[in-house]
Amino acid sequence: MPVIATHDLRKHYGEVKAVDGIDLSISEGEIFGLLGPNGAGKTTTLHMLATLQRPTSGSAVVAGFDTVKQPLKVRQRVGMVFQEPTLDSTLTGRENLDLHGRLYGVKGKERPGRIAELLKLVDLEGRADDFVKHYSGGMKRRLEIARGIMHHPEILFLDEPTLGLDPQTREHIWAYIEKMVAEQHTTIILTTHYMDEADRLCDRIGIIDHGKIIALDTPENLCASLGGDVVKLRMANPTTKPFEAMKFVKAAEIKGNEVLLTVEDSSSHLAEILQRSDGVQHVELHTPTLNDVFLKFTGREMREESGEGGFLADYQASQRGH
Numbered sequence: 564m565p566v567i568a569t570h571d572l573r574k575h576y577g578e579v580k581a582v583d584g585i586d587l588s589i590s591e592g593e594i595f596g597l598l599g600p601n602g603a604g605k606t607t608t609l610h611m612l613a614t615l616q617r618p619t620s621g622s623a624v625v626a627g628f629d630t631v632k633q634p635l636k637v638r639q640r641v642g643m644v645f646q647e648p649t650l651d652s653t654l655t656g657r658e659n660l661d662l663h664g665r666l667y668g669v670k671g672k673e674r675p676g677r678i679a680e681l682l683k684l685v686d687l688e689g690r691a692d693d694f695v696k697h698y699s700g701g702m703k704r705r706l707e708i709a710r711g712i713m714h715h716p717e718i719l720f721l722d723e724p725t726l727g728l729d730p731q732t733r734e735h736i737w738a739y740i741e742k743m744v745a746e747q748h749t750t751i752i753l754t755t756h757y758m759d760e761a762d763r764l765c766d767r768i769g770i771i772d773h774g775k776i777i778a779l780d781t782p783e784n785l786c787a788s789l790g791g792d793v794v795k796l797r798m799a800n801p802t803t804k805p806f807e808a809m810k811f812v813k814a815a816e817i818k819g820n821e822v823l824l825t826v827e828d829s830s831s832h833l834a835e836i837l838q839r840s841d842g843v844q845h846v847e848l849h850t851p852t853l854n855d856v857f858l859k860f861t862g863r864e865m866r867e868e869s870g871e872g873g874f875l876a877d878y879q880a881s882q883r884g885h
């Protein structure tokens with residue numbers, strides 16, 4: 564029996580079809596990744612599964628209960644780490660965890676030990692009694708994650724859990740997620756824009772765009788589905804013409820000043836490819852990654868890892884109010 568099953572799940576906001584007919588079946592102890600561009604419908608999907616938003620139509624059964632008919636039963640069994648900050652900044656870190664524990668029925672006897680364990684996990688022991696308003700962005704994110712797992716949820720929704728965190732903390736959090744799954748069979752659904760995170764953690768990945776799941780499989784199968792290696796040629800005058808007659812070229816497209824080829828058995832064919840193309844300035848060859856899969860299905864790039872620029876910089880700018 565799946566732990567999460569949705570049937571033609573939809574959420575429409577007027578004309579906007581935020582989620583447009585999703586069918587998912589997720590097993591206990593699975594780590595399922597939802598990947599998609601900004602505005603694809605990831606957060607809306609998680610919110611409906613966590614009973615925080617009501618579907619326009621369709622249904623979702625989570626931990627054996629219907630999210631619309633039995634929301635309280637669902638809520639007792641799920642944890643959520645929100646994309647947007649939701650901590651109480653007028654309380655300390657420890658008080659935030661304690662309040663959440665009380666709300667979710669973590670027993671008084673167990674609470675202090677659990678809080679100490681979580682503060683250690685997210686490396687906030689030294690700042691536990693400071694007000695959250697004096698925390699840095701990364702510290703708030705870490706506390707938010709600790710709070711999401713405070714009450715040992717059976718199912719955990721993580722909406723971009725490690726956005727803006729330093730590499731060491733991300734590694735810690737990944738290891739803890741894996742431990743929860745191994746030891747407690749927690750089921751995890753996460754969204755991420757980080758390819759390394761999806762690759763490392765997810766058993767299966769659903770790529771979502773415009774509210775629809777457009778690909779769903781294991782990371783290995785998704786990569787294999789491209790049907791060959793990726794060869795990138797930077798050219799003075801990019802064209803796909805020379806490659807059209809080559810049987811071993813499975814796909815060819817122009818992206819800016821580059822031609823992207825999907826090539827079967829690329830090492831034996833690279834010489835011929837180069838011979839037949841004019842004005843090649845730079846060549847890159849790799850086995851397909853999730854980023855290539857994402858690009859193929861959505862026409863956009865994922866982020867490779869944390870760092871400056873791109874999505875993260877946009878996010879940080881938006882947090883500063885720019």
Ligand SMILES: Nc1ncnc2c1ncn2[C@@H]1O[C@H](COP(=O)(O)OP(=O)(O)OP(=O)(O)O)[C@@H](O)[C@H]1O
Nearest residue numbers: 576579581599600601602603604605606607608646
């Ligand atoms: N409360 C709302 N009212 C109106 N439109 C909304 C609302 N919430 C979300 N939307 C729209 O629904 C679509 C999906 O939004 P959602 O937040 O689910 O995307 P997302 O995949 O989580 O994107 P991101 O990667 O930016 O977090 C967007 O077009 C968004 O503008």
Ligand SMILES: [Mg+2]
Nearest residue numbers: 605606607646
């Ligand atoms: Mg989102």
